[in-house]
Amino acid sequence: MSVATLSAARAGIVSCLTCGLLSRPAAAEPGYCRRCGAKLAWRKHHSVQYTWAFLIAAAICYIPANALPVLGTTALGSTEFDTIIGGVIFLYKTGSWPLALIVLVASIMIPLGKIVALSWLLITVQRGWARNAHDRARLYRLVEFIGKWSMLDVFVDAFTVALVQLSPLMSVEPGLGVVFFMAVVVLTMLAAQSFDPRLIWDSSAERGAHGG
């Protein structure tokens, strides 16, 4: 693309993330959107710092989430504790390997992948990389889209508990691991929301490498 691309921020125009209205603020502090009243910002407020904070918290919670049991099953007097990976192995052994694969991907690989992907996006943004802007934008969209699916195991546990309580022969109680696991999912979702994808393109425009 030979034409110079112009981002709104470089033209002195700020776009409202809530309603999409463009405004030309007179001051450096853009104030509030005149259509919807939302607070305007050139880029999301402290996007990089907030995203790092959520990510680091999520990475810390990821360890107890996988090490601690998520479900305790009491049957015939003996109690057995299962971690997330234990649940996957149980599903695999009982013959439903497609579901085992789904739980493995949703509970183990997606949270880890999200932490790695967002860290990479943050590092490239902080270092002002101009390359691969398209791929990085696509990666961000993927992270945003698959985020909620890692909540799968929490629902599995909740409904296993609810269903088994109906049966008189055994009882199931949630373990501490499920709280940490949920914290990982919520924190990575918050991290994805606080990341501003426009930062990916800012450095590519500044370096004169036009992404078109």
Next chain:
Amino acid sequence: MRTASSTRSCRRLDDPRDREPRRQVRFGAPWSVDFQLRHFVRGEAALSHETLACRECDLLQEIPPLPPGGKARCPRCGETLVSHRPKALDRLLALTIAAALALIVANTMPLMGLEAVGRSASTTIIGGAIEMWQQGSQITAVIVAFCAVIAPAGHVAFLLVVLIAVRRPPAPRWVGELLRSAHFMEPWSMTEVMMLGILVALVKIAELATVIPGIGMYAAGAFVLLIAAIIATFEPHEIWSRVQWADGTRPPVPWDRDQTPAGTTR
């Protein structure tokens, strides 16, 4: 070149000083879906209603008048900027009413019943959260209740009110607030994830008891499909153009866009 330094105050976007003669845009077929947008060359950034900055990459660009069914994509990052569907608001309202009904059924009727050694019982969606609470995991219970019941209900209820309110523009200001709340709820509404979670839970305990799917399960399935259709049809630009501005002015865009393609008359 008009930049922030030369423009002192924040002006209305339909300021006549900002308007430039509209270019003729040609389309292949009236239903042609994607076409390239004209780039803004530096220094040419005059704002009109059809000037937008891409949400994903902040590229400033002008949206040409779209044919019915047409979509405008960002030439730089590929994000869909605007789509022009005739009667989008009517379709959305119909889908949202259907989704609201499906959600009411999904939450009030038993999700599934269980039969084991001659005893039977049933559970609802909120029953999963309540059981978690009673088993001592209150935080999990609250999050499950939020993602499976409160967020989907809030999303659909707010959308329903917004869509009814914008039928007679200009809609009052609080409609914008509600739309913002609905947008906030959307990523936390996880009915589809819950459905898959129930499926896995069923497989896990299938050997202990016989499970009978209830009406609530079918309603939740219908709700998942309807929400997907709502998100695919959703057109925030159309709705925002009908809401009264926060600074008290009326919406400056003609709201019968179905009759007059955007930007052709003003």
